[in-house]
Amino acid sequence: MHAPMRTCVGCRAIRPQAELLRTRILLADGGEQVQVVPDEYIRTCAKRHGLSARGRSAYVCPARSCLERAARRGGFARGFARKMPAVNPTALWSAHGDALAGMIDLLNRSGSAAAPRVQRLAALATAMRAAVGRVC
Ligand SMILES: [Zn+2]
Secondary structure, eight states: OOOEEETTTTOOEEGGGGEEEEEEEEEEEEGGGGEEEEEHHHIIHHHHTTOOEEEEEEEESSSSHHHHHHHHHHHOOOHHTOOOOOOOHHHHHHHHHHHHHHHHHHHHHOOGGGGHHHHHHHHHHHHHHTTTTOOO
């Protein structure tokens, strides 16, 4: 089986999509407010608040250094192919941690069919914890 590959918008490494954090653009106030958020956030919280994601995804390694590099060097603007307001890498990093934990919790309650996804998300959460403080 051929795993889909994606490029990290921070370090530009090409890795299996399953090993990368997926980010989306969240639009609010008729598209005026643009925010980069974890994909899992879109699937859980955002819908409840009447917010929605638009367009493509951008992927980043589960390493804080990659988030910071992407935020500093316009990686998200490149990944989303649009002008972006500044991305706060600290906020986005903790949002990813929270979103992964929330999604794992949700999937765990939905039964064993979700086990492969839980495993994949748990691996990402572990990679994030291992990467804290690591410098690329
Ligand atoms: Zn990277």
